[in-house]
Amino acid sequence: MTAPDTTAPTPAASTPPGDVPAWWRQAVVYQVYPRSFADADGDGLGDLAGITRRADYLAELGVDAIWLSPFYPSALADGGYDVADYRDVDPRLGTLDDFDALVEALHARGIRVVVDIVPNHTSDQHAWFREALAAGPGSPARARYIFRDGSGPGGSEPPTDWESTFGGPAWTRVPDGQWYLHSFAPEQPDLAWDHPEVRADFVRTLRFWSDRGVDGFRIDVAHMLTKDLTEPLPSAAEIEAMPRDGNHPLYDRDDVHEVYAEWRTVLDDYDPPRAAVAEAWVDSERVPLYARPESLGQSFNFDLLLAEPDAAEFRRIITDNLELAVRSGSSSTWVLSNHDVVRHATRYGVASRGDGLAPRERAARWLLEGGPEADLDRARGLRLARAATLLVLGLPGSTYLYQGEELGLHEVADIPAEQRQDPTFFRTGGSQVGRDGCRVPIPWTADAGSFGFGAAGSHLPQPAWFAEHAVAVQEPDPASTLALYRQALDARRRLQGEERLTWVDTGRDDVLHYVRPGGWHVVTVFGDEPYPVGGVGRVVLTSAPDAGSAADGAVLVPGGATVWFTPPEG
Known part of the structure; x- marks a missing residue:
């Protein structure tokens, strides 16, 4: 069995306390x-x-x-x-x-x-957009949005080949022939923030x-x-290739x-x-x-x-x-x-098929396939979700x-x-x-x-x-x-104070351990093997009911679990 974790904290990144208290x-x-x-x-x-x-x-x-x-x-x-x-x-x-x-x-x-x-963007039902449609090309009302003439014969093609975030063209044509930009759905016309x-x-x-x-x-x-829509407008491929360094035309x-x-x-x-x-x-x-x-x-x-x-x-x-x-x-x-x-319980519970997909992509594919139960370990997903939540709630911020x-x-x-x-x-x-x-x-x-x-x-x-x-x-x-x-959330209130933490070396690739000012320790085991922790205080909260004790008095943090420790009393 791995020796109990009694390693002294080692330096790590931290955030300084705020000079002015702010609730958020x-x-x-x-x-x-x-x-x-x-x-x-x-x-x-x-x-x-x-x-x-x-x-x-x-x-x-x-x-x-x-x-x-x-x-x-x-x-x-x-x-x-x-x-x-x-x-x-x-x-x-x-x-x-x-x-x-x-x-x-x-x-x-x-x-x-x-x-x-x-x-x-607004809704296409917003009073401004209804006014813009009624006012026609070149009107002050249209200047609040992003209208352009089309390309191709008679302006029948969109001004560019850009796609919206939700799929399909990023431009929609109105009855008078102009096109308006919508980065999302056609019902969500983009506003002109230079107005x-x-x-x-x-x-x-x-x-x-x-x-x-x-x-x-x-x-x-x-x-x-804010957007830079100076003509000529770039193509979708050109947009994608541009660095996002503060000068990108759209983002x-x-x-x-x-x-x-x-x-x-x-x-x-x-x-x-x-x-x-x-x-x-x-x-x-x-x-x-x-x-x-x-x-x-x-x-x-x-x-x-x-x-x-x-x-x-x-x-x-x-x-x-x-x-x-x-x-x-x-x-x-x-x-x-x-x-x-x-939801993160599902992201963590959808089984990998060895395809190298990230959890979000894997879960999206699982949904697309109709959410087959054979690919979802509900209990494991929830166990890891509880552990991750307790880990995160202990963090400064x-x-x-x-x-x-x-x-x-x-x-x-x-x-x-x-x-x-x-x-x-x-x-x-x-x-x-x-x-x-x-x-x-x-x-x-x-x-x-x-x-x-x-x-x-x-x-x-x-x-x-x-x-x-x-x-x-x-x-x-x-x-x-x-x-x-x-x-x-009740225990977290006692963690308030300096916005910093220090990492503790665990000797295991699947275990995280950090300590907050005041001596609060948070230990998370992402793998399946329990991890013994000793000499850091008493258990105040655990994400899993099966935390136990080792023969030498150390606390065994189970696999797929997080435990919070507070300093010894007295």
């Missing part, structure tokens, strides 16, 4: 996808009143804030990310009064509120929600706003930070200043630009969404992102699941949780084509399944119907196996995944 630096933020959380009015679609009714659940979970995915008026061409009015509530989800009541209920329980802002009216309107939006008590903003595709341009500098001035007008976090899929070296105090202040770290449950890969990602946080002066962010990716992961939910694979909603599925002719599987309404009870979601069923079909994961089933079980999350 160490927060646990819970993402609510409003249409799939709770349905109060019984129409099959989640709503704001449903979230308010579950405010006690969120408080008992122990989160510091919730992030609300879009709840604005929308035709739902892209799950609400096609916004028709940035300063109102979709009537199917409630009213502004309902929003105010939700904020009040959450604030009364010590929970802050972050809302999604979608600035790259002063566009910039001014989003400042009004930030103030509107800040004045209503919103504590922060999550900025959708923050790296895509991660340096001039986008002029927008965010203005926003930061607005957000700092409030006391306390409003927080902001960028969804910026950019090269890691450029993440600090978005996380600087003079920009948005924080940026998502998505590396763990792409990672294998592997000790070396996790250590590299953690070390790199803590170093990036030092450079920006911000804190890092940790994300294992969200509304855009396959903020952690973003996605609704349902605290219930140990897997991805829902068997959604009939006629019931799917994600535009990716339809725009790619089904060659990409899309994101519906992680957006299925979560189970509150084991009852048939909608598992307590709402009286009229749910807008996406829920599988029968949801019953065993329901909140009501897990609440009385001290070994449940829900109990683990509640215990971890």
Whole structure:
């Protein structure tokens, strides 16, 4: 047996303590996808009143804030990310009064509120876009968007051969012959961020929600706003070959930070200043630009969404992102699941076929094949997901949780084509399944119907196996995944303090061990063989129920598990 781990800590990357306390630096933020959380009015679609009714659940979970995915008026061409009015509530989800009541209920329980802002594009139902279509070519109304004449005979071909993120052409033709750019679905026309009216309107939006008590903003595709569309426009191949160094015509341009500098001035007008976090899929070296105090202040770290449950890969990602946080002066962010990716319990449970695919790609193929149960080890996936979650919750920085992961939910694979909603599925002719599987309404009870979601069923079909994961089933079980999350979030509050860690050498490639200031130790075994740890304190929490003791008094951390240790008492 390997000797107990009593090795002294060795130097490693760390983040410095913040000079100014800010709630978001160490927060646990819970993402609510409003249409799939709770349905109060019984129409099959989640709503704001449903979230308010579950405010006690969120408080008992122990989160510091919730992030609300879009709840604005929308035709739902892209799950609400096609916004028709940035300063109102979709009537199917409630009213502004309902929003105010939700904020009040959450604030009364010590929970802050972050809302999604979608600035790259509007809905094609937005008043501006309807005005642009009516006004015609060359009009001031069209200048707020990106309209171009077509190519080929009579302008019948798109201006370029660019493809949208959701598949298919990135340009759509309107009846008068011009074409408009949409980086995503045709129902999501891109805004022209060199237009002063566009910039001014989003400042009004930030103030509107800040004045209503919103504590922060999550900025959708923050790296895509500004564009250089100087003629002649490059081809798709030329676009792909261009370096993303701040001068790319479409992505991660340096001039986008002029927008965010203005926003930061607005957000700092409030006391306390409003927080902001960028969804910026950019090269890691450029993440600090978005996380600087003079920009948005924080940026998502998505590396763990792409990672294998592997000790070396996790250590590299953690070390790199803590170093990036030092450079920006911000804190890092940790994300294992969200509304855009396959849930991490499933990513870790889909069996490899020796094809070298990353977990995200492997899970996407599994979904495309209909989610064959033979390829999914549900128990192993959940065990590793619990271990990874406990590892991440011990790290310095903020952690973003996605609704349902605290219930140990897997991805829902068997959604009939006629019931799917994600535009990716339809725009790619089904060659990409899309994101519906992680957006299925979560189970509150084991009852048939909608598992307590709402009286009229749910807008996406829920599988029968949801019953065993329901909140009501897990609440009385001290070994449940829900109990683990509640215990971890409670214990994590005692970890607050200096934003740094030190790695401890374990002598094994499949084991990670780090120590936080104050003597908290976190040990994760990614492999199957138990690992003995001695002399570091008492066990405060374990992700697996089978942690044991060795003959010499060391604690045996099981395979596929994480254990937290606190310093010896006295």
